[in-house]
Amino acid sequence: MDFQQIYPLTSDRLPGLEALFGAHGAFGGCWCMFFRLSNKDWGAQSGEERKAGLHRIVDSGTAPGLLAYDGEKPVGWISLGPRPDFKRLERSRTAKPIDDQPVWSVVCFFVEKSYRRKGLTVALLKAGIDFARQHGAVIVEGYPVDAAGDKPDPWVYQGLVGAFKKAGFIEAGRHLENRPIMRYYMEPK
Secondary structure (H helix, E strand, O other): OOOOEEEEOOHHHHHHHHHHHOOOOOOOOOOOOHHHOOHHHHHHOOHHHHHHHHHHHHHOOOOOEEEEEEOOEEEEEEEEEEHHHOHHHHHOOOOOOOOOOOOEEEEEEEEOHHHOOOOHHHHHHHHHHHHHHHOOOOEEEEOOEOOOOOOOHHHHOOOEHHHHHHOOOEEEEEEEOOEEEEEEEOOOO
16 A cells, blocks of 8 residues: 555644544543553543643644544554653653664554555654654664564554564664664765
8 A cells, every 4th residue: 555645743633633533532541642642640530631731732733643544534644743842651661771872762653453464554664764854863762662573553653673573664673572662864064
């Protein structure tokens, strides 16, 4: 499949994200706020509060990710941004910094069930690289699962290593056996 319709999430595209995520915000009321909140704040908020938080980010003019379409239908999502935007990464064993380089982090994907395993994650990663480059990033970093095994698709929301490799990422470090830190280094201009 050719996924050429991938756009930053802006206020006018929020209804598309809501349609993709469904009434429960993709997974348990997450609304793609899990990495943006501390554990304490996450536990204290309802799904509706998280949804409102995502709306506030978008309404402030910040695009917290990219939304993919097949025609008019929203079919995929990638959440990314400068690492400091993601409070949960501060205490992550999996995603501890490997150096002091400023990076953009890819923290989450959501792909509509009938579009999974068709290359959309790779397309979202490539679009994410371009988006990050346009915003001054020199390194894009992700924390995918090395082998999904028997895990259902919703449990590999950080992506799979194979997709990152297809998008041009290389392994840059590893803190846990099955969770490499994958990086894409922008070419100097």
